[in-house]
Amino acid sequence: MALSDKHIFAIYIANFWNNVYKVDAIVKIIDPDIVHRLIKVLRIQIGQRFIFFDSVYHGIIEISDISKKYFLVTIINFEKNIEPLVKIKFLLPLLKKEALEEAVYSLVEIGVSEIQLVVTQKSRQKLLNDNEFVRLEAIVVSAAEQSKNYVIPKIKLPIHLSDIQFSLQEQKIVFDPQGESFFDLKVKILKSKEIHLLVGPEGGLAKEELQQLEHYLFQKCRLTSTILRAVQAISVGVGLFKAT
Numbered sequence: 001m002a003l004s005d006k007h008i009f010a011i012y013i014a015n016f017w018n019n020v021y022k023v024d025a026i027v028k029i030i031d032p033d034i035v036h037r038l039i040k041v042l043r044i045q046i047g048q049r050f051i052f053f054d055s056v057y058h059g060i061i062e063i064s065d066i067s068k069k070y071f072l073v074t075i076i077n078f079e080k081n082i083e084p085l086v087k088i089k090f091l092l093p094l095l096k097k098e099a100l101e102e103a104v105y106s107l108v109e110i111g112v113s114e115i116q117l118v119v120t121q122k123s124r125q126k127l128l129n130d131n132e133f134v135r136l137e138a139i140v141v142s143a144a145e146q147s148k149n150y151v152i153p154k155i156k157l158p159i160h161l162s163d164i165q166f167s168l169q170e171q172k173i174v175f176d177p178q179g180e181s182f183f184d185l186k187v188k189i190l191k192s193k194e195i196h197l198l199v200g201p202e203g204g205l206a207k208e209e210l211q212q213l214e215h216y217l218f219q220k221c222r223l224t225s226t227i228l229r230a231v232q233a234i235s236v237g238v239g240l241f242k243a244t
Contacts, residue, residue, distance in 0.1 A: 008060065009042070010051040010145045012152065017057035021075045027061075030070045039066060049076065051148070056081060058150040081150040087113040088241060091198040092234070093123035094158055097132075099202075099231050104136050106235045108143035108153055110242055112197075115140075117158035122203035127158050161209055166216040172196040173241075174205070174213055175233045179220025182240055188219075195241060199233045 013034060021027065029035060038044045048063045052073075059078025063071060090112045092103055107115055119125060128136070136155055144152045166172060171192040173185070189195065198218070205213070223236050 008049055008051050010053060010058070010148045010150075011038070012054065012141050012145055013052050014054055016052050016054045017059070017078065018054075021078070023075055023077060025075045026064060027073050027075065028070055029073060032069075035070060039068075039071060044071065053081070053150045055152060083151060084111060084113060086192060086241075087194045088238065089114040089116065089194065089196050090234075090238065091116050091118050091161070091164075091196065093118055093120050093161075093199070093201040093230070094125075094128070095201060095230055096124065099229075101136065101139055103231050103234050104139050104155065105143045106231070107238060108140050108149060109147040110235070110238045111147075111149050111151075112153050112238060113151070114153050115155040116164075117156060118161045118164070118198075119158050120161050120201055120209060121206040123201035133157065162212060166196070168217055170194065170196055172198070172213075172216060172218045173221045174198040174200070174218045175223055175237050176200075176220035177222055177227055179222040181222050182237075185219060185221050186240075197237060197241065199230050199237065202230055 013031075019027075029038075038050075044050075044063050044066065046063050046066060049060055050063075050073075051058055052061050053059070057078050057080055060076040061073040062076055064074045065072035088111075090107055092100075092107070092115055094100060094117060095103060104115060117128070119127070140152060140155050143149070171189055171194065173189075173195065175198070179185075198213070221237070223233060223240070228236065
C-alpha cells in the first residue's frame with residue numbers, strides 16, 4: 001500500500017472490514033468506545049487520515065464528518081493483510097509484571113504469530129488474574145498499532161511448561177548461552193515454516209525442564225557471548241529469527 005510521507009496513525013477496530021466496502025464508500029462509526037477514543041482522545045479532524053485494520057484487512061480512511069455520538073469515514077483504499085512466511089510461536093515465561101509487559105510489547109512489535117504464556121519452575125507461579133490478562137491483550141493491540149503489525153498475534157493464557165506436548169516434527173529452539181551459535185544454527189532452519197522459540201525466566205530453566213526440552217528435540221541457541229536478561233534475549237533472539 002502506498003502511504004503518504006506523513007505519519008498516519010494505525011487504529012485496530014475488530015471486524016471493521018467484515019463488510020465488503022468499496023473505495024469511496026462512506027461508513028458510519030457508532031461504537032461508543034471507538035467514538036470516544038478518536039473524538040475525545042485523538043481529537044480527530046475532518047480530512048484527517050488513519051489506517052484502520054482488523055485481523056483480515058487494513059486500509060486508509062479519511063474522516064469526512066464528526067458528530068458527538070458518531071463520525072463518518074470515507075474509504076480511500078484497502079488490502080488484505082499479508083501473513084508472515086515463517087510463523088514464530090513464542091513460549092513466554094511469566095516474568096515480573098514490568099518485564100512481562102515489555103516482553104509482550106516487543107514480541108508483537110517484532111512480529112511473532114503467537115504468544116503462549118508458560119509457568120516454569122523458576123518463573124512467577126501465581127497465574128494471571130482477569131485484569132492482568134486483559135491488560136496484556138491491550139498491550140498487544142497497542143504494540144500492533146504502533147508498529148503497524150496488521151497480523152495481530154494471539155496471546156494465550158498461561159499453562160505449565162511441563163504440560164505442553166510438542167510434536168517431534170516441529171522446529172523448536174530454546175535460547176541458551178551454552179547452545180550453538182545462532183549464525184551456525186540458522187542454516188538448519190531456513191526452510192522452516194513454523195518455529196517454536198523459548199526463553200527461560202531470569203533464574204533459568206530447571207534441570208527437569210531442560211531434560212523435557214531435550215526429549216522433544218529442542219535445539220539450544222546461543223545469541224551472544226554474554227548473559228542476557230530474559231527481556232533482552234527475547235528482543236535479540238526473535239529479531240534475528242525474523243530477519244533470516
